[in-house]
Amino acid sequence: MTAGPADAPGKRAGLRLAILAGSGEYPAHIARSATAAGAEVYVAALSGAAEIADFSGCEASEYRLGQLGRLLDELKRRQVSDIVMIGALPRPSFGALAPELSTLKYLPHFARAFQGGDDHLLKGVVAFFEGQGFRVASPAEIAPEIVAPVGPLGRRAPAPAAREALERGFALLAALSPFDIGQGAVVADHRVIAVEAAEGTDAMLQRVAGLVKAGRLKLGKGDGVLVKAPKQGQDLRVDMPAVGPDTIAHVAEAGLAGIAIRAGGVLIGDRSRLAALADAAGIFVEGVA
Numbered sequence: 301m302t303a304g305p306a307d308a309p310g311k312r313a314g315l316r317l318a319i320l321a322g323s324g325e326y327p328a329h330i331a332r333s334a335t336a337a338g339a340e341v342y343v344a345a346l347s348g349a350a351e352i353a354d355f356s357g358c359e360a361s362e363y364r365l366g367q368l369g370r371l372l373d374e375l376k377r378r379q380v381s382d383i384v385m386i387g388a389l390p391r392p393s394f395g396a397l398a399p400e401l402s403t404l405k406y407l408p409h410f411a412r413a414f415q416g417g418d419d420h421l422l423k424g425v426v427a428f429f430e431g432q433g434f435r436v437a438s439p440a441e442i443a444p445e446i447v448a449p450v451g452p453l454g455r456r457a458p459a460p461a462a463r464e465a466l467e468r469g470f471a472l473l474a475a476l477s478p479f480d481i482g483q484g485a486v487v488a489d490h491r492v493i494a495v496e497a498a499e500g501t502d503a504m505l506q507r508v509a510g511l512v513k514a515g516r517l518k519l520g521k522g523d524g525v526l527v528k529a530p531k532q533g534q535d536l537r538v539d540m541p542a543v544g545p546d547t548i549a550h551v552a553e554a555g556l557a558g559i560a561i562r563a564g565g566v567l568i569g570d571r572s573r574l575a576a577l578a579d580a581a582g583i584f585v586e587g588v589a
Contacts, residue, residue: 315339318380321350322387333443369402417480438537448587450563454575456584459522466560469527477532483541488524505550529562542567558584
């Protein structure tokens with residue numbers, strides 16, 4: 301099986317693509333985009349995360365993580381060349397994999413991959429599939445329309461105070477990259493309000509909203525900003541940050557002025573929908589180069 305690069309968007313006729321799908325809107329969006337561009341798409345819906353019903357129009361089957369051997373056999377039978385791994389999936393424990401007999405021979409590789417942080421684990425997963433002869437493609441390559449562009453998405457742009465805060469926020473995330481602790485932060489009033497860790501962006505924003513409601517945090521109008529960016533050296537093929545409708549709602553609830561995201565490095569889904577939600581909430585969303 302020879303894995304070659306995917307064709308340009310709109311010219312993927314004949315590409316045999318498998319989507320390893322977690323939860324959220326992005327797996328189905330990529331399936332639709334790739335199918336419309338002429339690719340032959342097969343979806344491996346990860347048990348407990350993705351729903352087969354979300355992938356009408358292409359073939360899909362459900363797999364547990366412990367059924368890796370069965371999945372590989374099916375991908376090779378279908379002569380799949382490219383794989384996209386997309387969607388949320390809580391990090392499992394190695395002991396909870398419950399492998400089938402066909403998967404046992406692969407366990408030593410994953411035992412090593414589990415001995416580190418999320419970046420280490422994901423690099424191990426990519427290396428495994430590449431070692432099996434597949435090319436791991438980026439969601440941005442298959443469906444570039446779901447990635448943040450440069451500039452504002454809606455009608456609003458950052459005020460001077462917010463622009464100063466977002467620049468500080470991006471510098472903070474760059475400095476924290478070696479510690480592999482998150483892809484987002486809230487910055488306001490010349491200080492760091494919150495840093496995303498294992499709880500995720502939405503939980504971090506809810507924590508900020510709680511501080512505001514309790515009177516422990518006061519934000520100036522047009523000041524506080526959520527910044528979201530990949531970590532330096534992060535493999536965007538399998539771990540691209542994302543913002544969506546829930547992010548918009550939580551930012552508005554926390555009283556922040558808006559969201560600054562690294563253009564080309566953050567998933568945003570339907571641009572027009574996100575822009576409309578931001579305008580309705582009275583916040584900005586801007587892609588920063």
